Amino acid sequence: MATSSVSKGCFVFKPKDSKKRKTSVTADFFNKGKAVSENDRLRFSTYESLRQQMKEETEKLQDNLNAKIFDSLLAFIKKSHAQPHSKVNDWSYQMRCREIPTAALVLGVNVPDHEMTFQSLTDLLKQSLTPHVVCLQGKECTTVKQVLQKVLMHLMGSSVNDEEEDEDVHHSVDFSQRKVHCSMASLSGWYNATTQKSTSNSPTRKRKSSSLGQEQSPPIVIIFKDLESFLPKVLQDFIIISSNYIQQLPLVLVFGIATSPITIHRMLPHTVSSLLCIELFQSLSCTDHLATVIVKLVLTTKFPFKLSGKVLQVLISIFLYHDFSVRNFVKGFQLSLLEHFYSQPLSLLCCTLDEAKARVQNLTHDDCELIRQVPSIMGYVEDQDFEKQVKLLTNDQYLKDVVQKLLTGLHIYHTNYFPVLKCLHVFTSSLPKYPLGKQIRELYITCLEKNVWETEEYSSAFQLLGMMAKDELMCLLQKCIEVLKSSKQQRALTDTMQKLEEFLTKFQQPDNIASVEEVEEDEEHKTSPRKSLRKKTDLYQLQKTLMEMKKSKRSKKLSRFEVLRMEVLEFVDQLIRQYLLPPETQTFHEVVYFSAASTLRRHLNAAPRTALQTALSNPYYYLQNEVLKSEGGTITNTAPDICIVYKLHLECGRLINLYDWLQAFATVVSAAEEKDPDKMSNEQVDEVLHARFIRAVSELEFLGFIKPTKQKTDHVARLTWGGF
Incomplete structure (x- = not known):
């Protein structure tokens, strides 16, 4: 058969294995080539336990989401071939x-x-x-x-x-x-x-x-x-x-x-x-499914492992702009978990609070030195007085006691954080144009990256809340109370829930009408500037009177509902400023938060062309062979054939002469083999170098760097421009 390719090739596509291959990670993966310590085994077991818990949670969630549609589908299949006796004769x-x-x-x-x-x-x-x-x-x-x-x-x-089918195929099948x-x-x-x-096996069923x-x-x-x-x-x-x-x-x-x-x-x-x-x-829908997964895996204190704002943004961006796959999102979350436990030696404390406190007491002196090198701990030490600084830097037991208190504070921070975040989402998710986002994941990312109350979107959201009607505001308060009731009750959240219930009770009471004296005084205050307009006056007096009217309009007395609404919004604003602080403000947050967004992006959102060009222009980057080291722009004669051919093709224009390309390739390769290219026979070039050259050119064509052209039969067209 004719082909337009530079050379013919055979490509093998392996079928899928009937049995899924399971790869297991061992504790050796966490020690980075060193001897496996007890902390490495503990860190690995903690990772395995968290991964298994998250897997079971996602599977349970998937079953619950599919239960309704599966039940309807089963009912449809059951009745599809049912034959009621009363309808057998029905046309x-x-x-x-x-x-x-x-x-x-x-x-x-x-x-x-x-x-x-x-x-x-x-x-x-x-x-x-x-x-x-x-x-x-x-x-x-x-x-x-x-x-x-x-x-x-x-x-x-x-x-x-x-x-x-042929007879040979019949013979290949087992006779059994x-x-x-x-x-x-x-x-x-x-x-x-x-x-x-x-x-026939069960005759009793016939009746x-x-x-x-x-x-x-x-x-x-x-x-x-x-x-x-x-x-x-x-x-x-x-x-x-x-x-x-x-x-x-x-x-x-x-x-x-x-x-x-x-x-x-x-x-x-x-x-x-x-x-x-x-x-x-x-x-x-996949977006609703993702929102449920985020609530179950991320916005919870059930799992101590957390994602930073940039990491969560990478996972959500891949979801929204690539595949809409919740399954891939969960895989990315699991990869983040693996990277965190691999790169952070102190991740053995990323567990429940009671287990973490017990493990802190068993830390060695080297582990304590690692704790002292944590950036947030260094900032915490600098903020203490001189005596405490000396104890934190020299006394391991005192450091362990402080770390236990910090872990307790971090746990309380998360326990208060997520209910308040959900309450803020309740208030802002129904606003026009969704200034803080329609989904809770958008609000969560904003709160992770910065102080949310310092943003313009937050200000515009509270301006809209300031114009909300009584019934709407009462409905939002009721939802917030339900959110706080469903969360693990802390002392602060219990007081917050009681305060919201008091506000709700006040809204349910009938509005008190302002007294007659206040109304008469307000009316007199309004009409007095207007009476002065009837008198003859100059331009200065007229301007002064208009300013007084404008000021009196601004200083209009608020109704009881407006005052109460303002109190509610001030209380919610104070609640947000108190509990929705970014994780970076919490000391020792590095032990539970994974923030290496670039690492995760490199694994999940790969750039294949960049990787190809890196491999072809700098093979040492992947092969790690000292012989392949070369200065930028030079062609190493010990590099693989495809790398030599690739670098030679970068020196050509749009059309590449195959013969000249072959001669340049032979010159470079002969220098590696310590042969004189002028003394090489044509037979050697044809039999050895020509075959190697054609194979390398075919690989470049398969990768999409060149293609055959009809303009000149002995030329190929270049498809890319520039190097890495």
Whole structure:
């Protein structure tokens, strides 16, 4: 076959392993090449415990979020092939029986999360409804024959024979396996034989109700994981074939849709879609799912590990601008946990408060020296008087006692922080244009990075709150009280909740009308400047009178509701300034907060072109071979062939002459092999260097640096410009 490539190549794509490979991290990973100490083992066990707890929490959360839609889907599948006796002769029921029951499951654009959802759905179906469940993917089913093969192989558990297969293929199959033809008739025969066999084994079930008879004939559920990836023609033919066997096979189709339900009608004409009885199922949006995950994993004191504002912003940016995958967000969170325990030796104190206090007493002198080098501890020492500074720097036991108090203060800080943050979100999430963000994650990032009360958005939010009506403000106060009740009660939060309840009680009382004297005095104050306008006056007196009227308008007396509303807002503002301080203000926060945003971004948001150019221009960066060290711009003759070819191609223009390129490559390589390039024979160049050169050029073409061109047959076109 003809090819436009510089050279032909063979590329191998390994299939997925049937068994998932599990990689385990050991305590050796944390010691960084040194001898494993007891603290390393303790740090590793703490990491493993936290990771397992977070994993169980996310799985539990996922099951709870999918429970509602899964229950509706199971109910639909159960009733899809039910045959009530009163409706057997009904014409409309007979028409519906000719249609294939189809569930359109709209999961959203977060495609990486779909695999976990379908796996949970498959397990649930097999446990509670039917063992006959098949999951199909578009990349594996490019023809109708492949679709039928996948369905029969998953259901029948035998090798599927096709009339077009060669005899060699027949011999490669074990004779113990039963071979059948790839057709729906074979599936129908197998299903009837299976159901009759199960019925004959339990004759007492024949006299039971029809609902139990449905259990003896479980439906066959075929799940199309990614409907948009299937070829429309393949999907149409399979539906037409299946509709002819719907009276013999209780088929149920499940369409996994990432975009919109209208996709079904775009892919299927009316003649085919009319063969389906479609019911729509809408899953929870990925943004709402993320908000729930953040509340359960981040905005809680259940897990001592925390993220800084920049790290959380990196994870959320990847979620919003790349994949909308909550699963990848959780993986990034777990990676942050691993990086924190790996890079921070004092992370062994990132545990519950009681465990941390016990571990502090077992710290060695070297651990105490590490504590003294923590930036926040250094600032804390500088703020103390001279005697305490000497004790903190010389007395290990005194330092341990102080660290225990600091850990207790950090725990109290988090216990008060999150309920107050949720209360602030309650007040600001319903404001017009959402000055502090609609989602609580936006408000949390702002509070982590700076003093939120110093921002313009905070000022505009409280200006809007100052114009809020009585009913709205009472509703917000009630929600805040519920938030504080659901949190772990501290002394400060209990007093705060009682104060909010007092405000709510005052709002529920009828407004007191101002006294008549105050009203008359106010009216007299308002009318007196106006009376002076009727008299003859000069320009100065007129300006003075207008200023008095403007001042009297500004100094209008507030009503009892307005005064009470102002008191509530002042109390909330004081609460925020007291408890929503950034984590950097807390001493010894480094032990629980992970702040290496650049490390996390390098791992999760990689730049492949930068990595390629770094590897090709400076191979020592990855290979760490001293021979490969070179000055900038020079070509090392001991570098790999592709690196030499890459650096040579940087010296060329848009079109590269292959012969000149080969001669330059031979010159550089011959210098490495201590050969005289002038004395080299053409045979040596053709047999050895030419093959190495073609292979390197082919690799550059595969990486996208060059391409063939029709302008000149002995030239290639360069696709990139400039080096790293």
